[in-house]
Amino acid sequence: MLFRWILGLVAVALLVGAGLAVALVKSAPSPAPPAAVAPLEEENPAWMTEPIHPLPLRSTGDPRKIALGRKLFLDKRLSQDRSISCASCHDLTRGGADGRPVSIGVGGQAGDRNAPTVFNVAFNFRQFWDGRADTLEQQVEGPLLNPKEMKNTWPEILKVLQDDADYRNDFQAIFTQPLQKEQVTACLASFLRSLVTVSRFDRFLRGDGTAITDREKEGYELFKRKGCVTCHQGSNAGGNLFSKFGAMGDYFADRGTLDHADLGRFKITGREEDKYVFKVPSLRNVGRTAPYFHDGSVATLEEAVTIMAQYQLGKRLSSEEARLITEFLGSLSGETR
């Protein structure tokens, strides 16, 4: 009897010892996580010397989160009175914006600033006109809770999703934890990251000389020469820099009115130097997102180009120059949508 007991103990001891030994041997340092930056596809491509860079050829993201994010994006039940969805103001068939100077939220309320496009937002270094959100996850919460936009609350949104069997299944298929707001923002952000619109100009940058017309090429040269590229550069032709609206002239004095929405980044930082400072918007799809500027005050792109030259660069553009630049900007519109 005792003999068996001891044999048992020995077996246990050996097993435990072996287990521990394995555990100790295995405790090598874990490999470093992959870098957050997507690798470039070519070592030193020709476009590296151009101020504007093409969009990456493939985007990453969990297809389930993207699909669920699309569903959420189109769902009017996310607004307080269930009258509008994200897509109401960011119409994917209209350049990702709504064509109004300012959007109309729940109960017919007018918003503060012009709705920016949702396309290619993954390539903006901050979100919103005043750059107050560092990530898209932070950004998507803004319109959902803004009392002038969808005017909802998280408990209410989560309840709607919780009560819907389809959503329950969708979320459970992706996340193990019970439904929470981070999951909703993650899906919406994933969807937004998937909204990439490659343009003819991208093909041009990658070496297809016939992708854009001669006039558009001429417009691009002008765009560079006039100094537009100082701000509108990078893969998003903007969206990676803050700048003051009216660097070479007082735009707001000339416009005649001043609104708290015009103060821009000052409202976030409170620093005097940040007054009238906005994120330089991306010019991708700009041909489809009239009206222009944060106040949506300008109806045509040609006019917007002229105003930018005057107030930001201190240059007068001839109407032909403005037309050429406008034509070039048209080549930045996505080919797929």
Next chain:
Amino acid sequence: MRNLYGSVLILLALVLGTLSWTSGRAADRAGSVLDTLEGLRAAVPTLTQEVLRLRASMSHSQDAVVRALQQADALLGQAESQARLLDADADFDPPTALQPLRTFLQEKEALAERFRSGGALVQNSLDYLVDLDRNAGARPPDGVRDLVRSALLYDRSGDADTAGQMREALGRLAAARTGASAETAEDLGFADRHARRILDLSPRVSADLQQLVARTLEPRIDALHAQVSQRRQAAARTSQTYRDAMFVTGAVFVLSIAAFLQRDRRRAADLNLANLELESRVEERTRKLADHEAETRAILEGSADGILSVEEDGSIRSANPAVAAMFGLSAAAIAGRPLSSIVSISWDEIRSAGARKRDGTGARITGEKFPLEIQANEVRLGERRMYSVLLRDVTEMRRVEQLKNEFISTVSHELRTPLTSIRGALGLVASGVLGSLSPKAKPMIDIAAKNCERLVALVSDILDIEKVASGKMTFKMRTLQLSDLVTQTVDATRGFADSLGIRLSVSLPAGDTLVLADSDRLTQVLTNLVSNACKFSPKGEMVTVEVLRSGGRFHVGVSDRGPGIPDEFRPRIFQKFAQADASDGSQRKGTGLGLAISKALTERMGGTIGFDTKLGAGSTFWVELNEERPAAPVSTSSSRPRILVCEDERDISEVLRQMLDKEGYDCDLAPTLKEARVLLAAWTYAGMTLDLSLPDGSGIALLKEIRGNPATRELPVIVISANLEQNATALSGNAFGLVDWLEKPIPQERLEQALRRTSVHAASRKPRVLHVEDDDDIIAVVGSLLSDTAEIVHAKSVLGAWEILKREDFDLLILDIGLPDGSGLELLPALRSSTKTPIPSLVFSAHEISPRTAGTVTSALLKSKTSNEELVRRVKSLLGKSPSRPRAARV
């Protein structure tokens, strides 16, 4: 002793192993922080490099700077989350230690942002000036060239001399502007502003750049790296020490065992002998156990009832073959399943019922459902709890039970018809309508009548019990005023109480006492309780009925001063045919079913019934019902006749509505002539009250219209007016076919009379009734009862009735359901197929009709449950309630 020794060694080895492992993990974590810090250290120079490239115009895209910043930020975030897993101690708290890095990086980010924005502006301004110079051609305005040169120099060097040169050039430029053309002047104005911006911004951009490049994270990262690395080494050392100790302990353990084994071998020989004996004993015990088990198994396997052992969580552990046969599953397929997957009752419910039997259904593998009884008994095996569950297939039992019930039901129904004749006939004889009885015959007839009533009651009770048991009893649940119902019940029982010399007292709470119940059934229960209390009270005593409100429930208590209920009888009191002290039973004159019925009825209405008793002091039987929230008055979609009340004063119309409601009419209110016209066109009314002065005109005009329209020519109209005399002339006598004129305020009696005349007005002749019945005795009794009220025609079959209905007009049909050639209900569609108002029908039968059929007939009475008076009353009310029909209808 040896066991203890061994266990301590093993435990020690385990503890040491765990400690070693924990320290090892700490070392690993520190290691991953170090890796990340190294990554961060490499990322910072990348940022610096990209910033410099930007400043040197080697790169036109700012993406790289943004990316470098984002990467540094991501790496720092990673380091922070990894550091959070490190153990803090007195001189090193990882998150705090990383905090300066975070602050530093944020500063760097802000700096980079300002540098980038400023740099872009300066770049633009320089470009502008260069462009201006280039476009000016061979002869630029004075100062431009110098301005451009000095500006480019200033932007690179930032020294005071070049700034002075710029200012000097600007002065010359200003002078040049005065003489230039408007366009050139504007360009030069812009140039001035650009130059000033360079002067203004360039030093700041340069300063920002210097700071960006100079302020490096590296020393901080290195310091942190050293700290973490120290900790890592310390942890690794500790881990190694523990591991060594563990191996030593293990070695000691193995050696000890070897020593023990050596000793054991010596003892083994001695033990061997003892062992042999022990083994033989164990063998014997095992054999006995096996026999015993075989016996138990045989019992289990032979049992016709299913026996299962079930774990505490409701999963089946084992089952006997009967279970397998019952469900058509193999024993192996049953084991491990949750019990609730094969029976309809949840495990919690079964378990909580304890040893009580529960009824449920099981599902055979074929999908067939069958009734079963379930009973669970808790079994404790040491610490473990288990349940032995008994399943009994009661399909056969239920079938027999149903046969029995059907038999009782059929017999009782068959009893009803002759009983009705006996009762009716006895009633007529006893009342003296058929001539006075001799003094000797009178008491005998009374005895016969009284015992006939008892028999009737018994048959009704048996049928009630059977119906409740089979679930066939339907309940018309309505919101009721409990106080009213109690008052009515007590009033109805007062005669009975008086006859026993018992006084009744009622105590009711104030306010609404709304409950959801079937009025007839609840009355039945309360009557039973009150009459029981009377029966069991000594003469001259008081029975109190008390309604109390307590916590959302109403409690109706009926207290007597009787002998109380003996202990041994208490558990049986609600059972069928239970009466305490059977020898005393005859005196109490009950069927012994009353309380059983009351309990069943109460529970079906969602209430509870019970009693409190004290021997010698009396008993209180009580019923409790949930309080019902007052609902909005529901419009009665009854078949009651409708009266149009054309009246503009709300108070008056409300009074009229209430009066008419009491008289059995529904009302439509029309406060204006316009609405009255709309309603008259849309509906057929039994009558109308008309106020002559209405806001939109005189009622006389409407009256003329009504009489002029063939559809409403016969409509009985009661005129109500504040100044009757004045209008009397306008109405000129009876030309308008008025039923009555009433003056405000309306006298209730006059209205009642007028309403009665409304019906008389419509049918002044004696109403005709077709009685369809095959039992001659019933025909004779009913004929005798209704001889004053109506002219009666008989039909003994459905076909016969059909023939008569084709030829003649009737005001009412009394139908039996069970006729030789079919059901009397077959006649109903014919009654309605006429375009005229349908003939009201009264079903008078031994069978109760289904609720669906009940909707198609006007009224229904049950043979043997209906007294002579009730039948006459019902027939009269049905005849009186067809005043809207100017002539009797023909089918």
